[in-house]
Amino acid sequence: MHGVALVLALLGMACLPAVVAAVLCADELIDRFACAWGDWRDRWRRRRTIARLNRALALDPPAAAVDLTEFDRLAGPSIEQLAADLRRLGGQRLGVVSRSAVWQSAVREAYDDRLRRACRCLGIAEHLTDLDGVDRDIERVRIEGQLQAAGLSLPAATTGRRHRQR
Template identity: 50%
Template structure:
């Protein structure tokens, strides 16, 4: 019976000594925990941006730097427009950065298609609602010229 009392007394003393240490550890660990969370968040953002670069890097084209030999075919441009249109309605809605990047790539491809088909466009000069209206107008002109921008699933 005496050993049980000694054991209980030892556990009580250990709890009495270790409890303040545990509280201090929890309070002091708040800073490192925040740093770890911040680091993980930055790493996640960096991976997202790298994925965006990989996705758009192969398709982003500066219109001014294209010459006749490098210019993609109208079929490639149409396929890019359909893919980017799907992304504008899907993946791009999850992030402002993705949405802006996809919109820029989509507008670049609209300008390329307009140049190939002789459609007048003013996408580079506009912004906001005017840009949205011009985008819809150019899409309509391109479709009237025979370019299929959206696939209809039957």
């Protein structure tokens, strides 16, 4: 019995520095674990959001299935007029910083309305009404890219280089 107690005492003395170091560094270990957990959670949320957007966009019908005769019956501005409005509103939306928040909001809403109409004319899927905040900004950039790929020249969709119009 005394031999077991002696072995345990020696083992305790040998492990004492490691126990003291673990107690003194516990806050750092907990902080590292919390940061790793937060990073993992953020990555998981981003992947989940991207997966949801991919599922939502995959449900839209392809542009080839759109009945083009319907666009002839639409009452509203032509695609040329919409493109001119988008260029004008896009320049106002991006170039003005000193205007009031109400004015900027009105320009942004008018710009989004013209984006929706242009998408409807060209058969491009858009989700501007379903989103808000940063998600709406991302959707706006996606739509601008789609419209530019369809042949519209927009100031918001360019990368800072001037493009020649043909």
